[in-house]
Amino acid sequence: MACRRYFFTLTRHYSSLRASKSQSFHPLKSLTSHIPFLQRLPHTLSPTFDSPSFLFRNFSSRTKNPKNPKIIDDEYDDHDDNVEDDDEDEDDEEDDEEDYSSEEEVAVSNEPSKFSDRSYFAEDKIQEAADIGYKVIEPLQRSDRVFKPYEPAFAVVQVGSHQFKVSNGDCIYVEKLKYCEVNDKLILNKVLMAGSPTQTMIGRPILPDVAVNAVVEEHALDAKVIIFKKKRRKNYRRTKGHRQELTRLRITDIQGIEKPETPLAVKPAKTSAKKAEKVAVAA
Amino acid sequence: MTRVKRGYIARRRRKNSLTRNITQQKIRALVSAHRDRDRQKSDFRRLWITRINAVIPEKEVYYNYSKFIHDLYKRHLLLNHKILAQIAILNRNYIYMIYNEIIKNEDSKEYLEMI
Secondary structure, eight states, X not given: OHHHXXXXXXXXXXXXXXXXXXGGHHHHHHHHHHOTTTTHHHXXXXXXXXXXXXXHXXXXXXXXXXXXXXXXXXXXXXXXXXXXXXXXXXXXXXHXXXXXXXXXXXXXXXXXXXHHHHHHOHHHHHHHHHHHHTOEEEOOOSSOOOOOOOOSXXXXXXXXXXXXXXXXTOEEEEEOOTTOOTTOEEEEOOEEEEEOSSOEEEEEEEXXXXXXEEEEEEEEEOOOEEEEEEETTTTEEEEEEEOOEEEEEEEEEEESSOOOOOOTTTHHHHHHHHHHHHHHHHO | OOOSSXXXXXXXXXXXXXXXXXXXXXXXXXXXXXXXXXXXXXXXXXXHHHHHHHHGGGSSTTOOHHHHHXXXXXXXXXXXXXXXXXXXXXXXXXXXXXXXXXXXXHXXXXXXXXX
């Protein structure tokens, strides 16, 4: 059990580190201590396992100031700059956020802030959601010869909380990815392991240099599942249908791992041609 | 108007006593599906654990699933059971490579502690 707890804290630490530099914890703590009333909601929710994602959303609501639109750029600045900017934001947003938190206190904590922010900084939201789902969107392109023939290399990729063992040309069904349209190219950058006949790479916990390219094929609903509840002899029966929203991705390429060159099909032809030439020369 | 033909009830009693109506069958089917969809998750996890446990002790004596998973967590590997089981079956050598990676660092750590 200690191991599981350790694993848990490891993933949490890792994802928080990956999402934002470790320094970001400090400005957040200073903020929460400064105005406990405001930050009561996400703070109570932070002990749950979604803490890194909540922290992220928290950050975005904090930086509503158009001076600092992009969170990720801020983290590369000094720690002091970050703290100063956030203090300025606090004063500006106090009134706005007080109204929010007074109206909708406990239940819908992060959602109103998310909806309110979506219109302002769509780029931020997209980047955050992409980091949570471990994908990055590239602009879609036509007339791109993306699909290569099969290569014997595989990679273990994590999307959301599911892991897939994936190789070139595979098709995977994934929980619906927002901010993604059909025929979009994605990069899945959380790769846990990659292997090929010549090379194996095991990530601790991820491999930073390996990237898996994928193309969004469609956003579809799963087959219908009927949820049926019954208590016998108590005259209680409920029926409900459910279709899960999925996204189908087709894996096009794995970059960052050595793939063996397989000219096996080509070699015999070449050698035979050479032999024919040699014979001709000799003769 | 029950039991118009006396033989109908008698036949049922004699032949197929384990019958249910179609409506009953449908209800039981739906309930089983709902219940087993939750069990499916734990069933598959058991299967993966069994498969991993079958493959692991081939390299070293007194090494089994529990120790393997403990070492995985120690070495900060986030592969989950489904993938491990798949790798264990399809690409057997990769499991051995993972095992070597884990063991290698453990030995170096022990050396450091001893020194």
